Structure formats: C-alpha cells, structure tokens
Amino acid sequence: MTTIQTTTPSVNEVELTAFGSGYGECTLIHLGQGEWMVVDSCVARDNRIPVLEYLDELGVDAGTAVKVVVATHWHDDHIRGMSSVVRRCESALFVLSAALAGHEVFRGIAAIDSSTRLRKLSSGVRELRSTLDIVRRRGGTGARWAVEGRCVYQRDGRLPAAVYALSPADRSVVASLQQITQLITEGEDRRVAFPNRNLGAVALWVEVAGVRMLLGSDLQETANPETGWTAVIESRAWPGRAELFRVPCHGAANGHQVRVWQELLEDDAHAIVSPYQLGRVGEFHRSLHGTGHDGRP
Amino acid sequence: MQSMALADDVRALLQAPVDSDLADRIKKLIASELRLVDDTLQIRTTQFFNHTQIPDIILEWKEQGRAHQRHLYVRLGIDGPSLALDTDALAGSGSVVLAAVVDQQDTVLPSSKPSSLPDEGMLLLLTAGAIRVLQAADDYGSLNRRLPTAVIRGGIGVIDSRAAESLLLLCDTASTAISRLNVAGLRDAASSFLARFKPTEAARIAGYMAELWEQAGGAADDLPEPLAERLPKMTPGGLTVSAQRGGVPISEVSVLRDEDGPSVEASVLDDLDEIDLAENWEGFVVDVTEDGFVGMVVDLNGTIPDSEVAFRIDELSLSDREHLQAGSIFRWSVRSGDSPVGRTTISTIAVVPPVAPSSDQRSIGERWAWETLGVFEDP
Numbered sequence: 001m002t003t004i005q006t007t008t009p010s011v012n013e014v015e016l017t018a019f020g021s022g023y024g025e026c027t028l029i030h031l032g033q034g035e036w037m038v039v040d041s042c043v044a045r046d047n048r049i050p051v052l053e054y055l056d057e058l059g060v061d062a063g064t065a066v067k068v069v070v071a072t073h074w075h076d077d078h079i080r081g082m083s084s085v086v087r088r089c090e091s092a093l094f095v096l097s098a099a100l101a102g103h104e105v106f107r108g109i110a111a112i113d114s115s116t117r118l119r120k121l122s123s124g125v126r127e128l129r130s131t132l133d134i135v136r137r138r139g140g141t142g143a144r145w146a147v148e149g150r151c152v153y154q155r156d157g158r159l160p161a162a163v164y165a166l167s168p169a170d171r172s173v174v175a176s177l178q179q180i181t182q183l184i185t186e187g188e189d190r191r192v193a194f195p196n197r198n199l200g201a202v203a204l205w206v207e208v209a210g211v212r213m214l215l216g217s218d219l220q221e222t223a224n225p226e227t228g229w230t231a232v233i234e235s236r237a238w239p240g241r242a243e244l245f246r247v248p249c250h251g252a253a254n255g256h257q258v259r260v261w262q263e264l265l266e267d268d269a270h271a272i273v274s275p276y277q278l279g280r281v282g283e284f285h286r287s288l289h290g291t292g293h294d295g296r297p
Numbered sequence: 298m299q300s301m302a303l304a305d306d307v308r309a310l311l312q313a314p315v316d317s318d319l320a321d322r323i324k325k326l327i328a329s330e331l332r333l334v335d336d337t338l339q340i341r342t343t344q345f346f347n348h349t350q351i352p353d354i355i356l357e358w359k360e361q362g363r364a365h366q367r368h369l370y371v372r373l374g375i376d377g378p379s380l381a382l383d384t385d386a387l388a389g390s391g392s393v394v395l396a397a398v399v400d401q402q403d404t405v406l407p408s409s410k411p412s413s414l415p416d417e418g419m420l421l422l423l424t425a426g427a428i429r430v431l432q433a434a435d436d437y438g439s440l441n442r443r444l445p446t447a448v449i450r451g452g453i454g455v456i457d458s459r460a461a462e463s464l465l466l467l468c469d470t471a472s473t474a475i476s477r478l479n480v481a482g483l484r485d486a487a488s489s490f491l492a493r494f495k496p497t498e499a500a501r502i503a504g505y506m507a508e509l510w511e512q513a514g515g516a517a518d519d520l521p522e523p524l525a526e527r528l529p530k531m532t533p534g535g536l537t538v539s540a541q542r543g544g545v546p547i548s549e550v551s552v553l554r555d556e557d558g559p560s561v562e563a564s565v566l567d568d569l570d571e572i573d574l575a576e577n578w579e580g581f582v583v584d585v586t587e588d589g590f591v592g593m594v595v596d597l598n599g600t601i602p603d604s605e606v607a608f609r610i611d612e613l614s615l616s617d618r619e620h621l622q623a624g625s626i627f628r629w630s631v632r633s634g635d636s637p638v639g640r641t642t643i644s645t646i647a648v649v650p651p652v653a654p655s656s657d658q659r660s661i662g663e664r665w666a667w668e669t670l671g672v673f674e675d676p
Contacts, residue, residue, distance in 0.1 A: 103666050136665075145673055
C-alpha cells in the first residue's frame, strides 16, 4: 500500500493513491474505465505537485480523464496547488464544501485576498480564489456544492461508480458560515485556518464496483452530535462498510471518533494516514499505512 | 532662506478649521517649498487631494529638450499601514510621496512594513512615524545607501523629520557643488547646514554628503573639512546596535557618543547598514500551544526549504501575542551585527495584524463573488 505504482491501472481496476507529508494531503482515485478523481491538493517541498506528476508518469491525460476535483476545505495543507490541478483537469467537475456557499463568504475571500500582503508564502485563501477564478472563467455550471448526502459523481453501467459527500451536515454548514463570516467581516490578514473546529470539511464515500472507500479529509469530531463525525454516523447516509479509510485530520486526535472504526469500516479495513501528528490512530488499528516514505511525497 | 519647518506649517494648517480651501492651501504651501528647491520646475496642482491613484501635484521640467514629469502624492495624517500600502503601490512609478504619518505609538505596526521601496522616486518624510514605516522595509538599508543626487528630479531620499527641509536644500546645493567639484561651495554649504543640527542628525547628513562626494569622484580621504570632521563620529563602534522587531527598534533610544561632547539620544535608529540580514522568513501559525506556537515558514531569500518551526511565546511582544492564533501571518528575521559587546545575533518575530480591505477592493470582491457563485449549481 505504501509503494507508488507507476503502471496505469486497467479499466476495471480501482486504485487509490495517497499523497502527503510533503506539504499537505491529496488523494487520487481511479474510478475505473479510465476516469479519475482528485481530492484536495498538496505540494512537494520543491513546489512540485505530485498528483499531476503522477498522472503524467502514468501517461494519463488529466485534462480529459479526471472527472471530479474536490476541495474538501480551504486549509492550506489541503488546497495548496489546487489552482494548478483545476487548470490541468479542465473537464472535471469542481466540488467545494457547502460551508463556503455564501455570497458573504465569497466576497470575504476576495477581500482577504486583496488585502493580504504575503510575499512568498502561499495562502489558502489566495489559492482558493485562484482556483475559483479558473472555474468561473470556464463558465457554465462546472461546480457543485458538497453537502451531507449529496451525490457529487455517479456513473452507471457495467462498472458503476458513485461518490457521496457525507459532510458537512446542515448544522455544520450554518455553524461554519457563521464562523467564516465572522472572521471575514473582521477583514483580518489571516489565512482563515480554523484551528479548533473544522466543521465544514467534506468527508467522502466512494464506491466503485463494490469497493468502498471512506475519505476522512479534516473532518473533526465535536461535542455537538449534529456536527462532525457523530453527525455522519447518525445520518446513516453511508451504505455498508468501507474497506479503505483515509484517516482524517492527519491522524490527529481531534479527527478521531471510535464509532467510525466500529460502524463505518470493515474489521480488516486498510487505513491510510498522511501524518502530521500521528495521534492516536496507531492504538486502534493494525493495518495502518503512512504516506511519505522513501523520500516520496 | 527656506522655511525650516514645512512639517510644522502643514501641521498647523491641518489643525485649523477645515474648509473647502484647505487642500489648496496645503498644496500651495508644498509647491512653494518645492519652487525654492528648484525654481525651474513647473508645478501644477490637481483637483484631487490624498487620492489613491491621482497625484496631488505634478512636477514638470525639461532636460535636453525633453519633457519630464513626476507625480507627487501627498499623504498627510495617515497611518503606517496606509503609507506602506501606498509605498508598495507607487514603487517603481517614479513618484514622490510626501508623507506625514501620524505618530500614534512608539513603534510601527508590523503591517506598516512595505514590501518594497521605490527604486527611483523620492520619499520625503516629514514625521518620525513615516520614517519608522520606511525603516521597517527590508531594503531600507540599501535604500539608505542610495542617495538623493537630485532630490526632485531623480534619486531617492529618506529624510527625517527635522532634517527634511534642510536636507532638501542641502542636497540640491551639495550636488551642484559636487558635480562641479566645487569643494569650496560644498564646504560652505556643509558648514552652514551642519551647524543647525544636533550631532546625530548632522552626522547623518554628513554621511549623505560624503556619499555624494564619492559618487562625484571625490577621494574619500579628501573630504571637505566639515564632512571629515563629522564622519568619524558615525563609526559603528559608537553606535549601540539595538534589537529590531519587524524592522523596528525594540529599544527606542540608541546612544551616539559624540567625542567632543555629551551623549545624545538618537530617537530613530538608522544604522541598519551595520546589520547584516542573515535570514528572512514569512510564515503562518499552524498551531498555538501552551508555551508557544508552531509555524510553517518559507524562506524569503529562497535558499532554505519550507520548514515547520516551534517558537517560544516569549519571542513575541505582548502586542504581537494578541494577534497570535492559528492562521495568523508572521515575519521572522534573523540578523547579526556588530555591537560594542561583540557579534550579536538577533531573532525577531512580528505577527501581522489585521488589514482592512479598501472600499475599491470590497467592490471588486462584491462583483467577483456574484459572478463566481453563478458557476455553482444551486445548493
């Protein structure tokens, strides 16, 4: 699981490639039939964008083969390089957390981007704005909000595939919007990273020909059962149990909810973490795989 | 003789009751000062005052049959961040910024730090606050070495509050004298002007003049007497190297020892040339812990890979701590310099405080928001 394949998967093969520990976390999934999905973006220490390089290595034309690009939230370690990804994946549907679905938020993104005077450091806000600019210039309705229970991609036929958003829950959307609007209206020169609570991140349920994957993003557990992982579990929006788990919050304790492991995952599910701080995950699961070995992102 | 107190005159005007002619009176005052410096200048005033993009005054002249123009932006009573923004916006435009920054506090807000300074315009700074803003820029040291060879028409000057008007005159006189290698003229100019200043200020002005002298081809060991007299007292050994925070002295007072007299206070530390910039980072706060914070930093010099660094809370000033939270931007510099006690390395961190977007930025953002939301399917 921790080695990087450099052969193109066959049309019937499902492949999950996890990138991380360079700067941030990114997941690439072959949905079968030559169709791909990119979830978040990260960059290597030398500012390369591994997911694009990897697709190039495989000889995959990102412009036509990538069908969905998801920005689960705008933390810098998940969105850095996203504008490059979206630019290359020109035919992909762009999916963004509904926690950002507000005019006030977008206006604030523009305002913060304009008033922030960063010299070299990339900004999550700036990256998001650049990304949205690309999507906007394409016109049409090439973008979709992700909210609990919404199908963001579906393919029927001999090799069916579907991607569902498990979050944010309605209550999380409201709380996130309040939180973001509050920050933005202050007009502060900050990256709008939300340290203690990330209610708006998009967790995804991916199912391709019976193979189920749960991508945790940075969705956190909270004391409020109407938000965070408890809300996901209580929503019962997920069919069956997943055999692949992208561990949320880089393995940190604030993304841990034991019921996820008990109720959403197969007993022998493989868990993949892009470590930030390994947290407590190691105590709970034997089949834990970390990204970033052998000097590769 | 030119007024010694343009800043005071402007300040007095600003304190008078506001009427519809106030802007005109201020412009006329500034224009009259400029005419004293160069009576061949054509000086036009615009109908705008303190406008972001439109200059207040336009300077025009002819050289070798060609017309030249330089815009002058008046910035009176503004705060440090605003001057920094204007400086950034006007850098490279060859414009003149006449700035009087409100001295609201002893130190400059980190947000007042311009990212770059004009490479050919002149900054005529009328208050100590305005000087501090410019000192916060990383290239202040190099800027300060580039001298006002012809103050209005070209070159750059960073001029302190008390010396501003006099130096304006002085440089004009001195550059003329030097360009003709008129040592007597320079000596006379230097003598009369240097006598007006406190030793610290006189030493600085002497430094400017010495540079002019060398630029004009004069030998360093053949400096006109008034300059030679002053310059040895500017040597680094006589200056206390103060710690900097975001380019701003932490200790407001440095002491310059005048060999012939008592110690004098230099209210503005201007010896950045003596400090080598070793490392300069930009970062954002990843996590705040009980006794410090973790930051992701990127090397502005571009030589060291991005790194995650843990900082102790006591590396931040109390005011910076108020702005500390995950996501905050900060600047981190590591400098070293010679001090009386030997080589000293100074690490300083400044958290960037909030900056409000301008009304223009807000209206552009408003339009962008509606257009961008339109590409999303309805939630």
